[in-house]
Amino acid sequence: MPEIPILRIGRVLLVSIQVDMHDRLAMQLQDDLTERIVQDHARGVMIDISALEIVDSFIGRMLNNIAAMSRVLDAVTVVVGMRPAVAITLVELGLTLSGVRTALDVDRGLALIRSMVADDGLSEGDGVEAQDGAGAGDDARHAG
Secondary structure (H helix, E strand, O other): OOOOOEEEEOOEEEEEOOOOOOHHHHHHHHHHHHHHHHHHOOOEEEEEOOOOOOOOHHHHHHHHHHHHHHHHOOOEEEEEOOOHHHHHHHHHOOOOOOOEEEEOOHHHHHHHHHHHOOOOOOOHHHOEEEOOOOOHHHHHHHOO
């Protein structure tokens, strides 16, 4: 089963959905993402859906669920890269992304999160790191 990578940009997590979502993958993403929010003390989650040409009610519910889980863990959610056809479909399906802000691209999404979160920890110098499983326990030892 493919995994969806979660990248860290400072205290923001970037999730780029490049594959067709199904129930098991969505559940895995939600589990992985909530763990990473806590582990990395993330204050924002950016979900890049620019590769999605179509959406359905399942994707809409998944985005809402991720936003709700992120809020409970003190992180804001911004969806980036939404195509016009996707926006039209969401409206036609009557889906509202409650608690989810949107931005045209990753740069604007990052700027939006930074403006929403009054936290000096969101600095440009924090770098980008990928979740690859290696060294994942290192941060957990220091948490506490």
